[in-house]
Amino acid sequence: MLSCFEDSGAARGTVNYNMVFLKGHYSVSDATMESTKPEKHRNHKGMSWPTAAIFIVGDMMGGGMIALPIAVVNAGQRLVAFCLCLTQFGIATVLTLLAANNLSNLLAAVGFPINFCYVVLLIAAVLWPFVMLKSPMDFWQAAVGAAVSSTVAAMLIVAGAIHDAPVCRQIGWLSQLVNVMITVHVLPTVVIVFSPLAQQVEEWTNVPQRHFSARRFAIRSLILFGIVFTAESIPHFGVFLDLVGGSTITLMTMLLPSVFYLFLSASHNKRKDLINTMQISPDSPDNQLAGFVELYKVVEISSAISIGMQ
Incomplete structure (x- = not known):
């Protein structure tokens, strides 16, 4: 009622x-x-907002200090992978520029000139479906085509050199045919160079590897877009050769191997010292890692020996 x-x-x-x-x-x-509603609990004797903020900062900083060693180790492991990816990106850009330059010269020679920037887009459109292939086992035909075209180009260059030996003069159709063979060689090479770069980025972004997916399509399309954007922005592959050769390749061929060797040598010396002082047994696992002190000792001894030899 x-x-x-x-x-x-x-x-x-x-x-x-x-x-x-x-x-x-x-x-x-x-x-x-209204009278039976429970009152909201308020702890009037609790900590204040500034105190809570200090606790949060202390907790986060403490967690960061604990996770710092493994973070440094992971960063060192990914440094080489990052240098390799940057090198592959630069090489793919250089090869795209080379193919676009050869194709542009060929079209101009046959009386159909096209702007170089549009040729880069044309090259990217041709390569787009092929860069979606998972791994080199799916495009082994590209490697065969690159090898065959390189062989044909070398044979044509030798034939042209023999023809030019008595009188130095160029054969137009032979020069353009060599450019075509070089372009045919470069295009599959872009796909081959692109594959490890894309697979590494997909591993970093947790893209499924077993089957083709929208995430793989998006990641590889973005990488190809970055290559095209870079090629359109700086259409001179000599700049990229200098940049890649002076940065990542120098790191991977000269600096990082020396650092890794010093680290391994210092770790070996540290293990020997621990065995001699009977802190570990000779049968113990070889998992001793050198610190900055051991590295400094090895560097100091190496520097002293090199200075003494001079």
Whole structure:
């Protein structure tokens, strides 16, 4: 049973409606429900906001200090992979520029000149479906085509050199045919160079490797777009050769191998010292890692020997 009655508030000049629900001999009104609501708990003796902020900062910094060693190790492991990816990216850009340059010269020679920038886009459109292939085992034909075209180009170059030996003069169609063979060689090479770069980026981004997916399509399309954008922005492959040769290749061929050798030598010397001082047994696992002190000792001894030899 539901009843509604009116309560006139003369002092306030308002009318209040009170709803009473009757069920048997029980009645519940709005006033009763309001009075039975539990009050919100407030801890007036707790910590303040500044204190809580200090605790959060301390906790986060402590976790960072604990995770710092493994973070440094992972960063060192990924440094080489990053240098390799950057090198592959630069090589793919250089090869794209070379193929576009050869194709542009060929089209100009046959009387159909096209702007170099449009030729780069054309090259990217031709390569786009092939860069979606998973691994080199799926495009072994590209390697065969690159090898065959390189062989044909070398044979044509030798034939042209023999023809030019008595009198130095160029054969137009032979020169253009050599450019075509070089371009045919470069295009599959771009796909071959692109594959390890794409696979490494997919590993970093946790892209499924077993089957083709939208994520693989998006990642590889973005990488190809980056190559095309770089080629369009700096259409001179000599700049990329200098940049890649002076940065990542120098790191991987000269600096990093020396650092790795010093680290391995210092780790070996540290293990020998621990065995001689009987801190570990000779049969213990070879998992001692050198620190900065051991590395400094090896570098100092090597520097002293090199200075003494001079």
